[in-house]
Amino acid sequence: MSRPGRDDAPDRLYTVTQGRSSSGPDNPFDLVTLVVAECAPMPGMQSEHTAILRLTEAPTAVVEIAAELRLPVSITKILLSDLHAAGRVSARHPYTAAVPDPDILEQVLVGLRNL
Amino acid sequence: MDSAISDARTPASAPARTPLGAAADNGLKIVVVGGFGVGKTTMVRSVSEIRPLNTEETMTQAGEAVDDISEVRGKSATTVAFDFGRISLDARNVLYLFGAPGQERFWFLWDRLFSGTLGAVVLVDTRRIDDSWYAIDRLEHHGTPFIVACNDFGGPEHSPEAVREALDLDPRVPLVSCDARSRQSSKQVLITLVEHLQAHYAGPTARPRQEFA
Numbered sequence: 001m002s003r004p005g006r007d008d009a010p011d012r013l014y015t016v017t018q019g020r021s022s023s024g025p026d027n028p029f030d031l032v033t034l035v036v037a038e039c040a041p042m043p044g045m046q047s048e049h050t051a052i053l054r055l056t057e058a059p060t061a062v063v064e065i066a067a068e069l070r071l072p073v074s075i076t077k078i079l080l081s082d083l084h085a086a087g088r089v090s091a092r093h094p095y096t097a098a099v100p101d102p103d104i105l106e107q108v109l110v111g112l113r114n115l
Numbered sequence: 116m117d118s119a120i121s122d123a124r125t126p127a128s129a130p131a132r133t134p135l136g137a138a139a140d141n142g143l144k145i146v147v148v149g150g151f152g153v154g155k156t157t158m159v160r161s162v163s164e165i166r167p168l169n170t171e172e173t174m175t176q177a178g179e180a181v182d183d184i185s186e187v188r189g190k191s192a193t194t195v196a197f198d199f200g201r202i203s204l205d206a207r208n209v210l211y212l213f214g215a216p217g218q219e220r221f222w223f224l225w226d227r228l229f230s231g232t233l234g235a236v237v238l239v240d241t242r243r244i245d246d247s248w249y250a251i252d253r254l255e256h257h258g259t260p261f262i263v264a265c266n267d268f269g270g271p272e273h274s275p276e277a278v279r280e281a282l283d284l285d286p287r288v289p290l291v292s293c294d295a296r297s298r299q300s301s302k303q304v305l306i307t308l309v310e311h312l313q314a315h316y317a318g319p320t321a322r323p324r325q326e327f328a
Contacts, residue, residue: 059139060135100233
């Protein structure tokens with residue numbers, strides 16, 4: 001199976017996040033938050049951080065990063081929080097509202113019709 | 116029917132990643148939910164600008180926050196895998212289309228994964244309508260607007276009225292037929308959903324009823 005994470009030993013995930021397994025409810029990253037690198041990878045960085053900084057040279061959604069890294073989404077969010085706290089990535093969070101902005105819905109419709 | 120069930124493995128010849136434009140700043144979500152083998156991945160693949168990718172989310176029972184992985188080992192962790200694709204709508208808006216299983220164990224990850232989703236497409240195989248009841252019930256419970264799309268598997272035709280009755284569907288919820296293998300047809304399903312969202316949010320009096328196109 002090529003599914004990320006599932007067959008990995010928990011020890012690997014433990015090491016990747018230094019023991020944290022839950023990104024917690026206050027983690028601001030959404031599946032579709034677009035992440036952008038603010039610096040180049042540096043020697044000695046954790047390999048997952050290096051991989052994220054390379055992936056996010058162009059805006060890249062959290063879920064794409066998780067898929068490319070073959071890590072569960074929650075683990076990916078922890079890694080992104082660390083990089084964000086260190087100022088190494090910036091985050092473009094989705095415009096969320098209880099009721100979607102009519103202008104955004106119209107833009108979605110126009111975009112779909114133009115496919 | 117080409118059934119590409121949750122198989123998003125990359126052929127060796129697949130092109131490298133296609134990056135988004137630098138101005139992209141708003142990610143949007145639409146979820147395609149349905150039973151096993153109903154064509155979710157096929158639909159995502161039909162309209163996606165990238166090869167569908169596969170990832171997963173894991174959490175322990177009842178949504179407890181667990182800070183120590185030793186605790187995870189003692190509990191039954193639920194893992195839900197899902198496929199997704201991407202459509203760049205314009206320079207700033209990027210739509211992510213998620214194919215998600217409809218089974219029971221999936222739903223307690225819904226809030227965590229798909230809160231803020233624009234809406235959902237319930238993909239139905241009319242030979243196995245029962246598979247869709249649970250998904251429709253949960254979407255109603257979560258207040259997520261949705262439409263129902265019957266994937267055409269070439270079986271006997273079912274009238275829209277029969278499908279609507281079998282699903283006990285609210286008359287305001289659009290019901291369409293589609294061929295998930297077709298880009299044009301899948302695109303039309305998404306357009307129908309977004310038009311439904313516009314009507315849904317414009318007020319209860321403005322919600323049109325739609326039938327098979």
